[in-house]
Amino acid sequence: MEASKLRILDLQAFITLVKEKNFSKAGARLGMTQSSVTQVIQKLEEDLGTKLISRSSKYFTLTGPGKVFLDAATDIVSRFVSARQEIGKLDKDERDKLKIAVSTTPGEFILPPFFSQFTADVPGVRLIIEMCDSKKAISMLFAKECQVAIVGSIMERIDADHEERPLFKERLVVIVSKNAELDGDGRIPIDALANMTRVDREAGSGTQNEAGGYLEAIKAAIEARFPGHEDRALQLQSVQAVMAAVASSPNTYAIVGEFPATRYSELGQVRVAKVQGVDVDASRMISAVYNKHEVTENLRVFLGSIEKFLEMRSIWEKSEGGG
Numbered sequence: 444m445e446a447s448k449l450r451i452l453d454l455q456a457f458i459t460l461v462k463e464k465n466f467s468k469a470g471a472r473l474g475m476t477q478s479s480v481t482q483v484i485q486k487l488e489e490d491l492g493t494k495l496i497s498r499s500s501k502y503f504t505l506t507g508p509g510k511v512f513l514d515a516a517t518d519i520v521s522r523f524v525s526a527r528q529e530i531g532k533l534d535k536d537e538r539d540k541l542k543i544a545v546s547t548t549p550g551e552f553i554l555p556p557f558f559s560q561f562t563a564d565v566p567g568v569r570l571i572i573e574m575c576d577s578k579k580a581i582s583m584l585f586a587k588e589c590q591v592a593i594v595g596s597i598m599e600r601i602d603a604d605h606e607e608r609p610l611f612k613e614r615l616v617v618i619v620s621k622n623a624e625l626d627g628d629g630r631i632p633i634d635a636l637a638n639m640t641r642v643d644r645e646a647g648s649g650t651q652n653e654a655g656g657y658l659e660a661i662k663a664a665i666e667a668r669f670p671g672h673e674d675r676a677l678q679l680q681s682v683q684a685v686m687a688a689v690a691s692s693p694n695t696y697a698i699v700g701e702f703p704a705t706r707y708s709e710l711g712q713v714r715v716a717k718v719q720g721v722d723v724d725a726s727r728m729i730s731a732v733y734n735k736h737e738v739t740e741n742l743r744v745f746l747g748s749i750e751k752f753l754e755m756r757s758i759w760e761k762s763e764g765g766g
Contacts, residue, residue, distance in 0.1 A: 449490075451523055454516040456483045457495070461513055464503040487512075541741045542571040544580035545593040546649050547682045548613070549729050552702040554593070557752045561745065568741045577649030584732055590742055591733040595649030595700070606735040608746065611753050614701040615654050615725040617661075618686070618713045620693040631696075631716040637665045641676040642688045642697040650682070653727035654698040661698075664720045689713050700727075 460469040460480060470480045488495050495509035505513060545554065550572065558570060573583070577594035584592040584605070593610070601607060617631070619639075625631055641658075644651040665672050679685050682703050689695045690712040707713045731746060 451520060453483050453487060454520050456480055457487060457516055458513065458520060460484065460496075461505065461509075539567060539741070540569050540571060541591075541739075541745055542573070542589040543591050543593060543745075544573050544575055544583040544589040546577040546580055546595050547574055548595055548650060548700045548703060549593050550574045551682065552700070552706055553611075553729070554749075557749060560752065561748050564748070565744060568744065576645060576647035577652070578647030581732065584734070587734075590737070590739070591731055591745070593729065593731050595727050595729050596652040597730065597732065598647070598649070598652055601732065604734055604736055605732055608731045608733075610729050610731055610749065611757070612726050612728055615650065615657055615698055615727060616701050616704050616715050617696055617698055617718055618689050618704050618707070619696045619716050620689060621711060621714055622693045623696075623714055623716065625714065625716055626719070629715075629717050630719045633664050633668050633719045633721075636661065636696060636718060637669050637672055639675075639694050639696050640692075641674070642685050642695050643676050643678045644682065644685060645678060645680050649727065650698070650700055654725065657698055657721075657723050657725035660721050660723045661718055664718065668720075686713065698725075 456469065456473055456475070459472050460466065463469040463472065466477045466480050469475075470477045473480065475483075484495065491508065491512065493508045494506050495512055497504045497506055551574065558572065561568075562570060573580075573589065575583070577592075577596045578598045580589070580592040580594050581597065581599050581601075583589045585599070595613065597607060619625075619631055623631060623635070662674060677688075679688060682699060685697050685699060686703055686707050689697050690707060696716075701715075704713065704715050708715050731749070733742060733746075
């Protein structure tokens with residue numbers, strides 16, 4: 444029998460007929476006419492080249508080949524039903540899942556309350572969050588390993604299929620040890636900064652990428668005061684590591700986002716400082732990037748919710764500041 448001639452519905456009809464031992468009853472259970480069931484069985488027997496059942500006005504029995512075929516048909520239908528259920532479950536898991544690649548500053552210092560709130564408000568959507576630097580987050584998006592990337596810098600060119608949605612602006616600030624001496628305006632003298640080691644993030648960091656202009660201004664101010672100055676820097680792999688390094692050493696400084704800087708400053712571990720002779724308004728945009736042709740309902744709800752959350756946060760912060 445050719446595989447193309449075998450249908451699951453035919454197998455189900457055969458199994459039902461064997462259980463009912465009556466063509467009329469089998470048809471009723473299957474939603475078919477008696478003649479349609481008869482045609483299915485005749486077709487199976489014709490394709491197999493053998494009789495599957497022996498029937499008379501009084502008896503209904505399976506032939507030897509019929510018993511073999513019943514076992515095979517039962518196994519095939521059972522496997523098919525199980526596979527369909529499993530596929531349905533996997534499809535539902537995929538529909539319910541929303542994978543996000545988020546860079547470390549928004550992921551660790553800004554959005555955790557939102558992630559918790561969203562999960563409580565939209566229990567049907569399961570968030571899967573991967574923390575990484577901005578470069579990796581964008582790479583994951585392009586490789587379809589996530590549905591949205593939340594980053595502090597667009598480090599690769601976005602093609603026409605992808606869209607960037609700005610979420611909020613973050614200032615970039617200089618942090619120094621809590622023991623560093625600042626002047627009355629909260630500035631650190633350029634002389635002191637020249638003797639410090641700068642703590643940078645890794646090359647894929649959005650903060651590091653966007654801090655370039657601020658960093659060059661600081662270097663220029665130091666060079667103007669100390670020609671031939673040798674720049675000293677070390678590189679760490681996370682914003683937490685950078686903050687810890689500056690907090691533990693009075694001879695280091697770093698350029699970081701204002702959100703982690705504020706958190707550590709409020710804990711009394713670092714100080715946020717202006718730089719003497721350097722007046723640069725440095726900031727970066729935190730954005731959501733996604734494929735505009737693959738916006739699912741879950742992603743649409745997520746983007747709307749995060750914008751509302753950030754809007755309410757901004758209103759609250761302005762209110763607190765005004766009070």
